[in-house]
Amino acid sequence: MATINRSAQQQIVTVVGNKRVGAYHQILLHVGEIVKNCRPGNFVAISVGGESSKMVLRRAFAISRVSDSSQYGGTMELIVAPHGSGSKWLCAQPEGTEIDIVAPLGTAFGIPTESVNALLIGGGYGSAPLFGLADVLKSRGCKVDMLLGASIGSKIYAPLEGKRSVNSLKIYTEDGSMGETGRVTESLLEIIENREIDIIYSCGPMGMLAAITELVSDLDVIHQCAVEESMACGIGICMTCVLPVSNEDGSTSMLRSCIDGPVMEGEKVRWDLVGKIPEAHQ
Amino acid sequence: MATINRSAQQQIVTVVGNKRVGAYHQILLHVGEIVKNCRPGNFVAISVGGESSKMVLRRAFAISRVSDSSQYGGTMELIVAPHGSGSKWLCAQPEGTEIDIVAPLGTAFGIPTESVNALLIGGGYGSAPLFGLADVLKSRGCKVDMLLGASIGSKIYAPLEGKRSVNSLKIYTEDGSMGETGRVTESLLEIIENREIDIIYSCGPMGMLAAITELVSDLDVIHQCAVEESMACGIGICMTCVLPVSNEDGSTSMLRSCIDGPVMEGEKVRWDLVGKIPEAHQ
Amino acid sequence: MTLPVDLSTTLGNAWFPTPIFTASGCASSGRELAQFFPLNDIGAVVTKSVMNKPRHGRPTPRMAETPSGMLNSIGLQGPGIDAFLAKDVPWLLEQKARVIVSIAGETVEEYSTLARKLRSVSGISAVEVNISCPNVENRGMVFACDPDASRRVIDGVRKTIGGDLPIIAKLSPDVTDLPAIARGVVEAGADALALINTVLGMVINIDSMRPHLGGKTGGLSGPAIRPVAVRAIYQVHAALPKVPILGMGGVSSGRDALELILAGASGVSVGTASFGNPTALIKIQNELRDLLAARGFTTMQQAVGFAHRDV
């Protein structure tokens, strides 16, 4: 834990872009030096509602991409779904607004030291951090394939520039309005076999992460997933965001997904116990 | 009471101007038809803080002036002092913001049917409704003199255009930074005598209103004042804004300053009992 | 307008076309709100708690805004029951409003006196007995905080008023064991319960460095206390599933009203929200209708206590 959040900083930053992309808002923040410490998988916690807000908690968003070369200096991109009052507020902020962020937070995706075959699976806005991850993997010589899924086409986030680092991209929607009809798990096993996948990185709804874990449980493939639990603090002090995770000795611990996650080993998460208390089920 | 608030309306209106004037903000609202029913002395109650606001109550502001001829159609002007969180929020709203108002509310200054000599006394932003009142009085053939007071010069609100309807304007500040050093009550009795004042209209801090009432108590001059009590609803349903007011029979009633006011007869207000319970003092 | 959902509800033998009522003390006697909507459009007007004699109430300042809420210390200012029955009730009935009269007293005897004066008035739907008042016969301890005193108040009112007019006992959340108090007043004859009155609070003015309110302490209301109201309603509905509850506390949208209904409320009073928005009741009523319809309810009653259902 000593290394987690070591470089987290609280800072007032400026919104320098806010663009609708399908069902989401692509929000660009001028964050300066912070970008140096952001790794794919890390997230940012944002104060919402302004000074007279009745919302007392920060909102967590995956860092979709950071850049240090643009006209603005260090910038951070977020892909935000207008869900409840806080995310809607964020999506309504025009360029120039100052917002209070804490970043980077949480664990990052592990990057293999050798060049391997990686499969990146994103659900909804869960694809956001995967394009940055793809860049890193490609620069390490990995082959990167990507599967994206969502209920409807407007919830697929797949920016043109993002596709550069990806060898192949396959899209699934449940209503068939974009790509193939169905879910990302549809032909997952074949894809893993055909493309000789060594490692899977996934990010999306908990149900998707659980389904992937289940499917690959018998295979010799690593699965790192970025989980999403309701968070009050994002920095490890409230214990609201816990998930049941297996220990070496077979026992289960309730780990904080904000500092022991969001990136976790899929097979270690006790998906069957999410929302339950381990004792009663051991 | 049947006639009070008869024409009050709740409406979403647009901020079409927001300009700093000394210590205040002059805020212009496009309100449309409402202007027809606004009389000098009436006030407006405004929702503050936006959708995710922790402020649950409206804020009351005197209607400084309404106009039906400008480029915007019906507009309403307010003079707002950035005091606490709600008024600061209002002062920070740029042109184009939509705000939720209820207006016109409360009693208005009584307008004499004959032409008389009127003295208008304003303290701080209390001068705001007096210029509109001066216009009306002048159009009825009254002679209008005005005294304005404040702690410092930047808290004197006296717009150039406003002075048109005023025969004379005398300014007092406590620190002497503008006009004469002192308070509006300084030479009040002489002024009343010299100018043969028939009626006084006052608006400002409660202490000023009480002091004027006290000074003129033995004179044969009418004194109408616009009081300012802390208000939760502004429309007569909460009973928080009460003031002790004498009845014909000598007893005292706690009247709601939002619907039995803000304009009241100065000599009827039991200034000595403000903040106390009548029973204990009768 | 067609009603896709039957919003009607009952409290004891009183029927109301919709479950959205004013909250006592937050609508004065009704006249002031009638400026903004017809009082007949909502379920009922619950009038400001009236005492036997006219009363000046507490000194000002009487209110302080707090985060997502407010404190009030009005101290039951009012004209007294006689003037109230002579002037306000007839006017409300003329508007075809359903009227619930709220009464308050300083002694068990005063409540009975008020009940006696109400007995003969026709056209009233129910009486709400506000027992969150200091009992002058017991060191000013609030009736609603004392299981025995609350019982005796309701017992007195029941005996005086006879069997017809529904009695709604309004309870305070500032107690260790709310279901026990609720059980006591129901045994004493209450037909329904009103939950919750304000939560005791205080604000200190950091400039004068003294309590801000003239009455020092005040009652906290508004969205800040909604979780407390939901808990209270849920707890009492679980303990006394057959006793109808008039829920209140921080309701300012249809979503909030639905939350209280799911917890067990058969009716919902709206208080502080009207201060911020004079047409809040109408907005809440319309939003509630849509939310119920979207969830497939055909009557409001189906949703009452729905959060308690078995898996």
Place this chain on the structure above:
Amino acid sequence: MTLPVDLSTTLGNAWFPTPIFTASGCASSGRELAQFFPLNDIGAVVTKSVMNKPRHGRPTPRMAETPSGMLNSIGLQGPGIDAFLAKDVPWLLEQKARVIVSIAGETVEEYSTLARKLRSVSGISAVEVNISCPNVENRGMVFACDPDASRRVIDGVRKTIGGDLPIIAKLSPDVTDLPAIARGVVEAGADALALINTVLGMVINIDSMRPHLGGKTGGLSGPAIRPVAVRAIYQVHAALPKVPILGMGGVSSGRDALELILAGASGVSVGTASFGNPTALIKIQNELRDLLAARGFTTMQQAVGFAHRDV
């Protein structure tokens, strides 16, 4: 930096350089906040309530945001006292933080066991006894809601721990007569009181139409409950003016801390505000210093209970 105001305070025989502390359960064991400021800069770290055995706590969801507040139902997840004393306390002392250990139990006996284990640990400033826990020996009734059970817990801790370490009894506001509970625990040996723990609340999810929290009910915290905290502190300080109070409940600015101090708090714990702002404690401490100076106080102690002064 020069201190224009002496911020130091005491609770029993424990001294603290400033009155701003973390709140139990809102700073984990301290490590996570140390990333944002040196723990030595604040008055004390109050650790998360620890029980005798390791514990998983309640199922998720464990929180719901509410207007100007939040509900939590963590259920005292923790490593157990042995692991806590072996790993967390030494680390905190290494940081030169003042440490107040919060303990919680399900039986009177468990509290005494915890006290025995604490007795031998050196370097701790005080023990906070969180009695807002269900008593398994009495149908799960919360200790702090039962005058007799609260007394017995504190009595057991006092007898076991001996006379040196100050005992701070942390009370729940969910009671009819808070000063009575306070008096009881002080008589039983508490040197100071912590006021207030969270207020019992509930949120119903209007989509699932069931209680939102895994544990159904939860504790309400944040600015929404500040008026309740101020009232509780004021009431108890009036009843027991000599007993120091560690105040808490919705403090998120120096203004709020000052409000609690004027009401009677000698120290102020900051909980929920740290979730929204990891450096809240430092901000509050700086603002408090400026506000005290602006009011002419030369020591923080002069302001404690100042709102109670005679006219």
